[in-house]
Amino acid sequence: MKQFPYTEKKDTRSGFGVGILEAGRKNPNVVALCADLVASLKLDAFIKEFPDRFTQVGIAEANMIGIAAGMTIGGKIPFTSTFANFSTGRVYDQIRQSVAYAGTNVKICASHAGLTLGEDGATHQILEDLGMMKMLPGMVVINPCDYNQTRAATMAIAEYEGPVYLRFGRPVIPVFTDPDQPFEIGKAWMVNEGTDVTIVATGHLVWESIQAAEKLEQEGISAEIINIHTIKPLDEEAILKSVSKTGCVVTAEEHNRFGGLGDSVAQLLITRMLAPQEFVAVNDSFGESGTPAQLMKKYGLDADGIIAAVKRVLKRKEA
């Protein structure tokens, strides 16, 4: 299988920090807002270079979303930033009315998503955000897989006209995607071609899928890995093309099994191409405190969890 050598590990939130700085240099209308989490969101460089294009709103996320929506009147492109929990669940109605329904050009940028937030525990580990955001008509939902992809996605959404939810995280993971990758919203990335099973992965689970595929290869199982960085709109053709070849699919995401990428893939398959599917996702529970690695292992969101799901789905395919 394809090799993914890497020389460094970084957090995806740092990709956001660099991406928004570069987007800001390219387009003077790019402005940033933050709700008292500047360092966590890696916004220092943007604020240093563009102090007049940054708005500190304090611990008042509802106000932040409304202000961002208002800022679009007159042509600004506001990027709101806080933890994923406070970017979605806390402000769902504000997003629904003033961003999604109003169709305002707001980019909701959300860090510390999922279990890998770690020790802060379940109050902060949102596992429902992809579902909430993808249910909003017109909302683009993106969950990049590493530093480089997050940087590219951040720059790409500045060029896109309309509401976007961009989800990234805290843990330091290998930087394995191309630093100069083009990022096309809604276009899947074929990570590795294979023949026996399709692994559709998003976010931090893409690296875990690569680890899983390497081990599966040693057992003679050829896994195709597709990176869906854009949960919505979903690259349906890429998934169908792969599943028509492999005949089964495992979806992998750092999210509740209800409402996430797996749901979207299942809905696609049930209407277009029946095939067995297994879910690597949190099984309808809250998280808890622990290190990111401990949590991903405990909740089955690591390479071992993916391997187990592949074996289950292959058994069903053969049956």
Added chain:
Amino acid sequence: MNDIATLQKIASQVRRDIVRMVHGVQSGHPGGSLGCTDFMVALYFRTMKHDPAFNKDAIGEDLFVLSNGHISPLFYSVLARAGYFPVAELSTFRKINSRLQGHPATHEHLPGVRMASGSLGQGLSVAIGAAITKKRNNDDRLVFSLHGDGELQEGQIWEGAMFAPHNNIDNLIMTVDVNGQQIDGPVSKVLSLGNLRAKFEAFGWDVMESEGNDMEKITSALEHAKTLTGKGKPVCNLMHTQMGFGVDFMMNNHKWHGTAPNDEQLATALAQLDETLGDY
């Protein structure tokens, strides 16, 4: 510039539009709409610089954010009468396939509407955001917003109330429709707002009070509000109105917050309101 008599004539027609629209679909909110009519007529026909050709970005124009979106009959009538869209379209209010949704929507591309509203408490934040963009664009025009008094029970209002003075948002005039009524009864009984002037002053606003159902007084109050802008503080105009003003049986009665008149009540209401510009 429209004189007071002209504004009063427009207001009478707008009030007819409101009761006819709500009657026509047997749905909608006449009370707050009638109470705020004089304010919004003054705003759109005298106070604000605006262009019915409708530039969504409002560059070089004053702009208005309606936070209490349920008074949409008033908003739509004023926009239509000001030339944003055909007056005849008012007959489609709240009906299927209409641009005149129950609460204002940008989704249907109705000229004059820049933000969806209806879920309460969001418009102050939106107005603040628009005001910040005006400053960043070196656009010296103003942002006006309107809120119900009951709406101030929403926490997000106070997030905005804290933010605006801290950030010297002095190109914003927030008007609160102090009619003392909300759906479940008098505001003082449902959840008292206490001393609103003292509250906004404590947050750092420049607070003024006005009479909202006297055209001469509300017009000069808005002129006065403009003189308070540009001085480092946001402006809060506590505007005292009577819910249902202009239709005697609807006045000061929270039951008319969201109730439509029947045929007989419509006739009674229209007999109290001169048809000055022609019904739609």
